[in-house]
Amino acid sequence: MRLASGYKAFSETAHKNYPDQLTPEGNLGWAIALSSVVNADRSDRFARPSARGWTSSLHPKIFPNRSTKVGVLALTYKGLMNVKTPFDLALYTRLIWELQPRTILELGSLQGGSGLWFADHLSVLCEKPGEVHSFDLNSKCIHENAKHPLLTFHQVDLSDVANFDENLLKRLPHPWLVIDDAHVQIFSIFSYLNHFLASGDYYVIEDNPMNADKEIIDGLQLVEQSGFLIDTYYTDAFGSNLTCAPNAWLRKS
Ligand SMILES: C[S@@+](CC[C@H](N)C(=O)[O-])C[C@H]1O[C@@H](n2cnc3c(N)ncnc32)[C@H](O)[C@@H]1O
Structure with a gap:
């Protein structure tokens, strides 16, 4: 892994x-x-989940007006929906360069705009060739313009981990960057994918951690027991947890 x-x-x-x-x-x-x-x-830089507080700077009330909130939360990329904040896009840019992932797994494709963004950035920022695999139940929503030689979409119902193609996961090269943006069974999926993860791989859980409810707090205990640490550079680069993945930029030790 490179350091900045x-x-x-x-x-x-x-x-x-x-x-x-x-x-x-x-x-x-x-x-x-x-x-x-x-x-x-x-x-x-790396912190145990149990040692972190839950204050997040990305609270809806920080947005000065509705158009700022819409603009921040609903960006487009090459004309396609890319539902990430500008902060998170800057953080992913940096992480892709720093980690040099050979594989990006995206859970939740939506229109395919974020998968396309990841594939473009992988091809520009990484020295070795990589691949992006994006999973969604509603694959018919993927736009025809979301095409890239490094990008493959998979129609999968993530509510059951048995629907993953184990042979695919076994063959994908490391380092991995996993982005869970599907919001279903997040810790069952985490436990399952963890069997395939290697030391140094990253796992980002978007949006749900903003609730900081019991499911998240308990889930992050599991994450900690599984040997993951929070990379606080990414959670706090723009202010404490100013990201759509508060306390959830996770690196496998
Ligand atoms: C927040 S959107 C993804 C946004 C996208 N990654 C982006 O940044 O533009 C969540 C996606 O999860 C998908 N989804 C919801 N339930 C699912 C399930 N059971 N299996 C697979 N995908 C699911 C939805 O179809 C939706 O496209």
């Missing part, structure tokens, strides 16, 4: 070559100041 050492490298180079520009009056001081705020490579 860009700021660190910049800081080292600037200190070595342009020390006179690093004062508050110098024209590089602001960039050095940013590097200490970003600090994405800090040692306490």
Whole structure:
């Protein structure tokens, strides 16, 4: 896994070559100041779910008006629905580059816009070829424009994990990035897919964790017992849990 050492490298180079520009009056001081705020490579980056609070900055009330809320929650990509916030799209961009996933599994295809977004970003950001598999019950809603050589849609009823194609899962290369955006049987699916996950793989559970109800709290205990830690860079990059997956950017240890 790559770490975002860009700021660190910049800081080292600037200190070595342009020390006179690093004062508050110098024209590089602001960039050095940013590097200490970003600090994405800090040692306490990974946290146990039980050690985290549940305050989320992505509360509906933070949106100043309805059009902001609609704009934030209902983006499109290449004309297709891509129901992710701009914050989460920025986080996925970074994670795809950092993790270099060979496989992305998306649960919940909707129109296919998010699958297309993942396939495009995989092809641009990853050195080795990868594949995106997107699963949905209602595959007839997938738009004909949601086509990409790396993207395959599967019609599957996720309410029963027996409907997954085990042979497919066994052959898919790692690292994996799994995104659960279907909102059905989330922890049964997590337990099932965990049999196929390897150390270092990521599992993101969208939307449901925003409720922070008993099912989620209990489910995250299971996640912790299964050896997953929360990657707090992703949960907190824009503010505490300012993501549609609060406490649910999970990395298998
Ligand atoms: C929130 S939408 C997915 C949004 C999409 N990933 C995006 O970002 O644009 C949830 C999807 O889950 C699918 N879904 C709901 N129940 C399902 C089930 N039992 N099995 C498979 N898919 C299901 C719905 O058809 C819907 O397309």
